[in-house]
Amino acid sequence: MPVDAKRSDLVLAVIGTGAMGRGIAQIAALGGIKVLLHDAKQGAADEASAFVCRMVDRLVEKGKLDDSAAGQAKDRLQVVSGVADLAPADVVVEAIVERLDIKQELFRELESVVRPDAILATNTSSLSVTAIAAACEHPERVAGFHFFNPVPLMKLVEVATAVRTADWAAEALVALAKRMGHTPVLCIDSPGFIVNxxxxxxxxxxxxxxxxxxxxxxxxxxxxxxxxxxxxxxxxxxxxxxxxxxxxxxxxxxxxxxxxxxxxxxxxxxxxxxxxxxxxxxxxxxxxxxxxKPEQPAETPAPTAGNRAIWISKADADSHKAVTDMLSAAGAELDQGSTPAAESVCLVTPLGLDATSTALEQGLDPQRTVALDTLFDLGRRRTLMTTPVTLPDVRDAAHAALAKDGVPVTVIRDSAGFIAQRIVATIVNIGCDIAQQRIATPEDIETGVKLGLGYPHGPLGFGDTLGPKRILQILETMQSYYGDPRYRPSPWLKRRAMLGVSLTTPES
Ligand SMILES: NC(=O)c1ccc[n+]([C@@H]2O[C@H](COP(=O)([O-])OP(=O)(O)OC[C@H]3O[C@@H](n4cnc5c(N)ncnc54)[C@H](O)[C@@H]3O)[C@@H](O)[C@H]2O)c1
Missing domain, CATH: 1.10.1040.50 (N-(1-d-carboxylethyl)-l-norvaline Dehydrogenase; domain 2)
Known part of the structure; x- marks a missing residue:
């Protein structure tokens, strides 16, 4: 009989009661599940059980739990002295030392103790779940159950299906995660699962x-x-x-x-x-x-404005308008000519390209060219980039004009893709390739990254917000600039950008 994770008399065993095991025990006990705790180190499981009880009491103090629920949760914890005592377990979650040989040995021993359809789950972060399962006679009941530290606060768990994991085992772990108040995401057993x-x-x-x-x-x-x-x-x-x-x-x-x-x-x-x-x-x-407390250098103050007007490239019409509106509102002196006057600063707004190549491509004087990143919101901070030969007074005039309304400006050296463009495009691309490899569904990739990494968007949603075509342009431009396959766009991104559809669009 496959495990029914909703059963009121479900028994969960936690082996290894360190940082992770005790957190898993806590959320299970609070989820109404009886928990058997075991650790190879003498006294460690008792110490973990006492720790969980203190955490439960703290929830009462904070008004998040009533006395009777706390008492019941604490009563559900039972320390056992050996693996042999884990026989009643329906599900075992292993959170011991991160060593393949030791985990395999433990799983082998567990199989001789628990019933054949009890689920054996591993909290490993970096080992192959498939390799752990390979030590078992019944690898179909082995899966990854990867929590994040600290477990009670990080509400995500990755359910990783190894090559031979049965659907029923993964489904039971998904239901169990929900019962413990966590959000499960399903993924194929692969290095780093979804989040890492x-x-x-x-x-x-x-x-x-x-x-x-x-x-x-x-x-x-x-x-x-x-x-x-x-x-x-x-x-x-x-x-x-x-x-x-x-x-x-x-x-x-x-x-x-x-x-x-x-x-x-x-x-x-x-x-x-x-x-x-x-x-x-x-x-x-x-x-x-x-x-x-971190000791970080103070913000460099903006230079005082020089006497150069700012000419803004029209190569990207939207950026031209946004920067013109922004600088006019701030009262900066603009050169509105169709080509820059002899002394004007030439401000360009490339996607994925460096300032030097952009200046040469647009027939501008590299000594008078600076580049502004317009992909992101310009309201909190602006990134300004120079060519290797930009004159210091040109750079300072642009910096002063861009800081005139009080928004700080970060000045950087030449970079294909500035800072944020290239980092975010890389994140989107990797997220797209996780979807392409069918490691997880777009929905679970988004949930995993938002909950597990705390990013402002999931990678696919980030790409949608900024525009898949623009992300593709950044990556293709960087790839051709650097000649580095690191930047090659994932087919998932390429196709959806070409079709003009969301990056969360699954295959039909
Ligand atoms: N700490 C994290 O941020 C984190 C996050 C996700 C997953 N993990 C994974 O969870 C597992 C445990 O990590 P942790 O940080 O809780 O480690 P930890 O060192 O805090 O705890 C491990 C516990 O396992 C016990 N142990 C070691 N070998 C044992 C054995 N053979 N049988 C029974 N008990 C044994 C130790 O005595 C210790 O109490 C590892 O696989 C780790 O990769 C850790």
Whole structure:
């Protein structure tokens, strides 16, 4: 009889009661499920059970739970001393050390204890669920059940189906997740599942920009927060997750996808990891954290306006209008001629291209050319880019004009795709390829990324908001500029952009 996750007498076993196991035990007990807790380390399961009880009491203190529900939840926790005591379990969730051989050994032992149709789920982040299941006589009842830390707050769980997982096992885990108050997303067992796969673009592209000497980390963090709407910039995030985790995840996923260029890591994080600059937890990463607070450089003040008028390229009519309206409203001096006057600043608005190529393509003087990123909202921060030969007073005149209404301006060196265009296009492209590979449905990709990574949109929704055709143009332009297959557009994106349909459109 396949497991019915809604049964009132359902029994869940949690093995490994560390950071993840105890969180899973907590949400299960609160979901009305009896929980057996086991840990190989003496006393660890008792300590975890006491921890969960304290967390449940805290919910009562905060008025989120009444006394009787709390008492019942605590009564559902039972510590057991050995794997043999887990026989009554309908579902086992394993959250032990991240080692394939140890997990396989445990699953083999579990099979000799639990009944043949009990579900065996693993919380592994980086191992192949299929390889864990391969150790079992009944691999059809093995699946990934990947939670996020801290479990009670991160309401997402990825249900990963291994090559031989039966539908009934995945369906039962989906129902179980819902019963525990979590949102399940289904995916095929593949490196990084949905969330850690979709998250490969943000940091790796930011590291490429850093590696090209285009700007400083703080510039990227500010631009990604204030123009693209991310809660944290890429380097703030790397400092939070710490390089001993994030660099290793970058390398692991890159290798598991056989050196897929879209996921290529950077030597910068490898060196910083070797130097011990792990991030916030050691007091220093890309930023220093005296007394736990990030020490970030102050905003560079805008220069005072020079005497050059601003001529705005008409190559993109929408951008021309938006920038003209913005600068006129701010009272900047504009050159409205059909071609720029001899002393005017030439302001261009490329998509995916650098300022130098844009100036040469449009027959403009590269010494007087600067580029503005108009893909994102211009109301909170603006990104201005120079060519290698832009005159300093031209750059300053453009900076002053763009900052005249009080909006801060980030000035960067030449980059095909500025900062936000190239990072967001990379994220959209990877999301599209997850859909193309049928790792998950568009809906689950969006849900997974929003809940698991906290991005302002899922990758497909991000692409739809900015326009699939424009994302495709950025990627194709970058690919031809750099000659790097990293930027090759996913067929999923290409076809939907050509058809003019949403990136969430599934195959009919
Ligand atoms: N920490 C995270 O952010 C996170 C997120 C998602 C998934 N995971 C995965 O969850 C699993 C557990 O991670 P964690 O952070 O909770 O680790 P942890 O170190 O906090 O806890 C692991 C626990 O497992 C116990 N253990 C080790 N080997 C055991 C065995 N053979 N039998 C029984 N107990 C054993 C340890 O004593 C320890 O209490 C790993 O597979 C990890 O990849 C972790």
């Amino acid at each position: 796969h979709a998250g490969r673009g943000f940091g790796t592209e930011a590291l490429r920009i850093l590696g090209e000497g285009i700007c400083e980390t703080i510039d990227m963090d500010r631009v990604m927060r204030e123009t693209a709407g991310f809660r944290m910039g890429p380097f703030e995030l790397l400092d939070l997750t710490a390089l001993d985790v994030s660099h290793n995840v970058m390398e692991s996923i890159y290798d598991q996808y056989y050196q897929e260029p879209r996921f290529r890591p950077s030597f910068i994080t490898r060196q910083r990891l070797a130097a011990g600059l792990l991030g916030r937890k050691v007091g220093e990463g890309f930023y220093r954290y005296p007394e736990g």
